[in-house]
Amino acid sequence: MARVRTNDLDYLTARLHARRSRMAEGARLDPLCRIPSVPEFCHALFPGAEMPVADAQRRLVLDLIRELSACLAHVDAEGNALVGWMLVRFQVENAKVLLRGFLNHSPWEALQPHLVSLPPELELDAPALARVESIEEFIGHLPAGAPRSRLGQAASRQRNDLRPFFLEAALDSGYLHELLARAERIGGEKGQVIQALVFQEAGMFQLMLGVRGRFHYGLPADALQSLSVIGAGRSDQWFRALLAAPDVLAAARCALGHALDELPPERKTGGPATANPASVETLAWNRLLRLANHAFRRSHVGLGAVAGYVGLRRVEVANLITISEGIRAGLDAEKLRARLIPRTALEGPDV
Secondary structure, three states: OOOOOOOOHHHHHHHHHHHHOOOOOHHHHHHHHOOOOHHHHHHHHOOOOOOOHHHHHHHHHHHHHHHHHHHHHHOOHHHHHHHHHHHHHHHHHHHHHHHHHHHHOOOHHHHHHHOOOOOHHHOOOHHHHHHOOOHHHHHHOOOOOHHHHHHHHHHHHOOOOOOHHHHHHHHHHHHHHHHHHHHHOOOHHHHHHHHHHHHHHHHHHHHHHHHHHHHOOOOOHHHHHOOOOOOOOOOOHHHHHHHOOOOHHHHHHHOEOOOEOOOOOOEOOOOOOEOOHHHHHHHHHHHHHHHHHHHHHHOOOOHHHHHHHHHHHHHHHHHHHHHHHHHHHOOOHHHHHOOOOOOOOOOOOOO
């Protein structure tokens, strides 16, 4: 049998297209929403396995990590730079768990079950991070790079009032800033589709940073502006306008064409019409799914297809976790299906 070259992108994208044909999306989600119990749902996902729902959710994430890691053997240096950094997202998620543990004085035993296993080169010194006594010590134990740098800047700004939301957003900001930089170094048509997808990730982050940061946590606009991730040559005028918006609906209007394809339904609250932040976030995810589909189809064979596939898989994992939580909460199939991405039945009236 002929040996497959490990750097054969054609071979990789053929496998991704085959995996896409089996993905839990569209009509395939309907029977999953009708499963009556968590054990039956876990068995449907992983036949023959008996596990609690938390372990099933963790396995979904671990499978995605393994897939991304396997892609690295089939892409060139440019692809390794991009896909390799996409794996850092999971390192950042572990760092956020440990950061919350530090801020809440949680013991290591309580944090450990919430961490996911990563390739050795991405593993954090989690036990050490769980024992730190200052934010400076925490930052010092993180690997060098944009997430650590942004966290350090955010901690300096909030030295006397460490807010978990702001500090976790700083880690995300650093990750996305570097992801944008790597995407912008990719030229040609594949660069265009990849950059569109990555800019949606950045736009979605900034949209919800502004909406939640201003209207829920009451953070000042200048602090939120410091976490902007817009890359070189791109204007963040819309984000500046969003940070000056008087309400959620006005903020969403600023994000049209940047993080949203459409506006959420207006919500009447007895005063001026506004919007539900959850509906805004859902519409941003809908746009991410659209762009991931576009990248996967337009770059039938190539790095753009890999980036699109990663976006599609992230939505699949998010939907499966939503279903598992909905079954555990006792939601009926109709209500559960309405919570999945893409989502069209958005909340209008205040409920």
